[in-house]
Amino acid sequence: MLFGRDKQTMPEPDQALPGRPDAVAVQPEHLVLGTPLDGPVPDGHEVAMLGLGCFWGAERFYWQTEGVYTTAVGYAGGYTPNPLYEEVCTGKTGHNEVVRVVYDPAVVSYDALLKTFWEVHDPTQFMRQGNDIGTQYRSEIYVYSEEQRAAAEASRATYQGKLSGAGFGEIATTIVDAPTFYFAEEYHQQYLHRNPMGYCNHGFCQISYD
Numbered sequence: 001m002l003f004g005r006d007k008q009t010m011p012e013p014d015q016a017l018p019g020r021p022d023a024v025a026v027q028p029e030h031l032v033l034g035t036p037l038d039g040p041v042p043d044g045h046e047v048a049m050l051g052l053g054c055f056w057g058a059e060r061f062y063w064q065t066e067g068v069y070t071t072a073v074g075y076a077g078g079y080t081p082n083p084l085y086e087e088v089c090t091g092k093t094g095h096n097e098v099v100r101v102v103y104d105p106a107v108v109s110y111d112a113l114l115k116t117f118w119e120v121h122d123p124t125q126f127m128r129q130g131n132d133i134g135t136q137y138r139s140e141i142y143v144y145s146e147e148q149r150a151a152a153e154a155s156r157a158t159y160q161g162k163l164s165g166a167g168f169g170e171i172a173t174t175i176v177d178a179p180t181f182y183f184a185e186e187y188h189q190q191y192l193h194r195n196p197m198g199y200c201n202h203g204f205c206q207i208s209y210d
Contacts, residue, residue, distance in 0.1 A: 007091045007134040008127040016079035017092045023082050026072070026183045031190040032063050035070040038183065041102055045069055048101040048113050048148070049076060049178050051140040052121040053129030055097040056191040057200030061116050062101045063190065067108030072100045073189060075182045076142060078135075082182055088136050097136050100181050110148060114155040115209040117141065120202045123159070126172035129201055142178035149175060159209055166207045 026037050041047060052058045055073035063071045075083050078094030088095045101113060121129055127138045141156075143149040152175045160171050183189075192198050 009091075010135055011079070011092055011094050013079045013094075015092070016094055017083070017087050017090070019081035019083055019087075019093070021082070024084070024183055024185050026186045026189055030063070030070050030072075031193050033068075033070055035102075037070060037072050037189065042069060042104075044106065045102055045104050046110070047144055047178075048103065048110060049098050049142040049144075049181060050101070050113070050117050051077070051096040051098045051138055051142070052117055052123075052202070053097070053137045053139070054132050054199070054201050055099055055184070055188065056198060057202035058097075058120070059099045059190065060192045060200070061120050061202065062099055062113070065103075065108055065113070065116065067104045067106075067112075069102045069104060071102070071190075072183060073191070074098055074100060074184045075136075076179050077138075077140065077176070085185055085188065089134070091135050095136060095182070096138050096140055097184075098140075098142065098181065110151050111155060114141070114152060118155065118159045118209050119205045122206065123171045123173040124163070124169045124206075126174075132201055139173040141173060141175045143175060144178045155209075162207050162209065168206050 075095035076098045077096040080093035083093045123139045141152045
């Protein structure tokens, strides 16, 4: 039984919700960028996936970044196939709220995307961001290559130095291999474009990465 389970404790795989065989439907195009939300990654482009708390506000920072081709929000890092938002919120899927970013490295570097990651949330909190508490809000970088892993580890060390020098605590962010990405429901995609006055728990910056 998971009732009463601490929201900051990951479920065991055999305790996770069963999910479903089919993916949720999302709109074909990004509401701001006009690019495909799903589909093949264009030649010369790369993918980043990041968990930094509630995905509504996090996605907006990335779609506003020059060199980003498309963004989408979804779920990753858990056990339940094709989860729904209501299921993720129970903490019984193990999934994190994440942003998937397809970008042109000739225009924006992976390091620049990581700079945004560190600065717009509090990486010293792992399974929470402010009042958002639970396994779905964990600070996590999902890497697709050894090059991304090396860059993520180097940037974490750099930002830790900045934080420590200013008297802040230890970074709790973990860096893991990228798991399966499941698209979130359509109403979550570009949420703050659909709802300009909607909830956003991002923009917090303990100290600049530079």
